[in-house]
Amino acid sequence: MSTFSEREEVTRGARAIVVHADLGNRHDRDLDARLEEASGLARAIGLDVRETKAFRVRQSRPATLFGSGQTDEIATLVLQEEAELVVVDNALTPVQQSNLEKLTQAKVIDRTGLILEIFGERAATAEGRLQVELAHLDYQAGRLVRSWTHLERQRGGFGFLGGPGETQIEADRRMIRDRMARIRRELDQVTRTRALHRERRRRAPWPVIALVGYTNAGKSTLFNRLTGADVTAQDMLFATLDPTMRAIRLPGIDKAILSDTVGFVSDLPTQLIAAFRATLEEVVAADLILHVRDIAHPDSEAQRDDVLGVLGELGVLGDEAAMEAGEGAPIMEIWNKIDLLDADARAFLAERAEREEAVLVSAASGEGVEELALAVRDRLLRDLARHQILLDPTDGAALAWLHEHGDVATNEAVEDGRIAVDVRLSGAEYARFRSRFGGTEEGA
Missing domain, CATH: 3.40.50.11060 (GTPase HflX, N-terminal domain)
Structure with a gap:
């Protein structure tokens, strides 16, 4: 044979x-x-x-x-x-x-x-292909399988379909290490560039919301639903790899940045976690993480644990002491694909979601998306400072600004004829308001 x-x-x-x-x-x-x-x-x-x-x-x-x-x-x-x-x-x-x-x-x-x-086939950007090549070189370093050379003429891929490439197969491990070092230097530059972009966004300041989840959980479909974008969304594992960011509006929040990241999978190769760390740092820097789960999947709970495991490796969750203290990145669970459940299962999950502060949605049909936007707004505003601001009744521009950029609870006329506005604002937004409109805070 x-x-x-x-x-x-x-x-x-x-x-x-x-x-x-x-x-x-x-x-x-x-x-x-x-x-x-x-x-x-x-x-x-x-x-x-x-x-x-x-x-x-x-x-x-x-x-x-x-x-x-x-x-x-x-x-x-x-x-x-x-x-x-x-x-x-x-x-x-x-x-x-x-x-x-x-x-x-x-x-x-x-x-x-x-x-x-x-990953080698789906990565569309130069950065993504560098990350995959680094991961594959790390994986292939101990597997210089010369029998793969007959595949080298098919295409310039990284795996068995296209072969690792003539250079990778014929080179010794020293040359592979040299190539890995060059890629790491290029990715370091990408990391610095991303850090500058994040710093620019922080100065804006607009909250950053990152979508994470198991592959095929419906992240990209939900991203499209919230942003009106046309990110590739198919019933396929790893349909999209390269991160996408779009501006969105939320009730009471003028602007937020929503980021769609690569999907996770059980037993995700450690080489890929390391290689994609620069990309996934967008998750680390997020103000809120939305963990999208396929709640209709039989392994939904195990998939949840896999995602949290990767986030733990990235340092998103903090250590055990930080978690117990309520620190670390805030995470909200989004239970997607409820359209695939029967009435009894949905009723059961609705009660459970209320207890666990999760949100039930169907990204495909749009059911629950408006409630999701309100829940995200409430979570972002939860820890904002509360201010009682006194405005002249003719200052409609200032009142409109507060409604657009903050969470206005009440606005009522007081004895001296001014309007008292009870509003929650971030420190940066409050500073912007004072710089633009002045205004007096009650009791000041």
Whole structure:
């Protein structure tokens, strides 16, 4: 039998089987949902998934991950489906990957490599492609698989579909480290540029709201709904990667910046978290984080934990002491896709959402979006200082400004004929008001 390196090239549309080793340490996840997600990742880069199967693995084998009988079964599936590729929905060591390729006579890629391939194909900006290349170089440093050289003429991708590229395969590890160092220097410049932009926004000052969530939770659809933008939003894992920012208006808030970030996924490669740190720093600097959840998904709770785990790695949540003290970035949960639930499930979630200060929405239909805008407004204004400002009754411009930029509770006439306005404003907005209109604060 010919070896996999002598078989036809692996391309988009290639026949693939997806296998998963259930190691018994992810009891919080639905196994069928896990397999469906892995299949979705494979289909996201154009693979023709012919079969999926999970294997109960009592103990990981250093040589192959799977047991010998399970490896034989995988090889049989490859023959039956005439598969050109085996996608292993686990992390594989270089030795395990190489041995599985020999035993199955097919190309083998693990979950990390698959996600890297998706990111390499979807990243649209120069920054995004640099981040993916850095992540892939880090992943590939110990996997200089020369049998991939027959793929180098397809395209300049980063994974198995296009090959890591001639330079990456032929170079030694020293050259890879040099390239990684150059990319890090370029990304450092991006980080400094982003920091300047954030500082400029802080001086504006407009609150920044970051959307985060598990991939395919509906972030981009909600982003489009709130901003009127046309960011790519498809029923597909990792449909968008590069962050997008738009200005929005909220009741009582003249302007806010809404940021749509890359979606997370379980077992997100650590290389990607490190590489995309510059991009995800937009989340760290946000005034409010909206965690969008697919509340209709069977693994919604586990997906929530995955997202919080990544945010923890980024330092968004603060340490345990900070969390107990109520510090760290404020997070509001948005429970999306309620249109997929029946009446009983929606009623149950409505009660729970009220207790947990979550908001129920359907980004697809628009249901609950107006309530979301009000909830976001209230959360942003929650900690603002309260002022009692006295205005001349003819000063309509000042009163209109307060309504536009602050949260006006009441405005009533007082004994001397002036109007007392009870309003909540940020320190910066109050300073802007005093600079523009003057005005007197009651009791001053």
